[in-house]
Amino acid sequence: MSSYDVPQNLSIGYGVDLPFGYGKHYMGDAHGAANAILGGWRVNGITTLRSGVPISAYQTFLFTDLSNFGGGQGYFGAQGLWMRPDLVPGCNLKVSGSREQRATTGWFNSACFAPVDEGRVDPNTGAGLGVVRFGNEPRNIDSVRMDHMNNWDLSIAKRNDITERVFLQFTAEFFNAFNHVRFGAPDNNVGSLPTALNGHFGVVTSQANPARAIQFGLRVGF
Numbered sequence: 001m002s003s004y005d006v007p008q009n010l011s012i013g014y015g016v017d018l019p020f021g022y023g024k025h026y027m028g029d030a031h032g033a034a035n036a037i038l039g040g041w042r043v044n045g046i047t048t049l050r051s052g053v054p055i056s057a058y059q060t061f062l063f064t065d066l067s068n069f070g071g072g073q074g075y076f077g078a079q080g081l082w083m084r085p086d087l088v089p090g091c092n093l094k095v096s097g098s099r100e101q102r103a104t105t106g107w108f109n110s111a112c113f114a115p116v117d118e119g120r121v122d123p124n125t126g127a128g129l130g131v132v133r134f135g136n137e138p139r140n141i142d143s144v145r146m147d148h149m150n151n152w153d154l155s156i157a158k159r160n161d162i163t164e165r166v167f168l169q170f171t172a173e174f175f176n177a178f179n180h181v182r183f184g185a186p187d188n189n190v191g192s193l194p195t196a197l198n199g200h201f202g203v204v205t206s207q208a209n210p211a212r213a214i215q216f217g218l219r220v221g222f
Helices: 032-038 099-105
Strands: 009-017 041-050 059-062 080-083 141-145 149-161 167-175 213-221
Antiparallel strands (some): 009 041, 059 080, 149 167, 167 213
């Protein structure tokens, strides 16, 4: 499974002229101040509903034979290679609770991941200090995904014709109108410590989307 797998993805764009004011279905004979207040309204929006992408865990190997294959510079300038840990057989990765609770206490069951022997070598002599191996965790795990997206961008516009050629248009735009939070990825670094001792593993510490933003505009067209 790819790291960008999104099984459900719905995006809808829409624009509706409200049926009020002169020439519309409701109060079609309105003139003057009544039409200036009731007529010329339009609502636009883009709604995006999307499931989260799968996530996985990793651990960093430092001063190992495997680090010679690449991986860049790790901690303290030493080469380190990101590797997959072990996935405990039969362990249920899902945890109960609300999204907010899971974000603070654990997005998934961290006990299902176990770091493998890092097979360290002596940095001075190069002698091996253990047998290194690859973990059995899959590349990505379908049952554990990042938070879903539920985003509504809306705008409300009001147009008033001043003359036949001149009009005034007011616009209010709402990005993430309902202020739905989308949690960022949980900490997925198993590290070299047992999962029970790694307090940050599986915990969400960031937000993936911006908070609600509102802006206003006024346009004179001619």
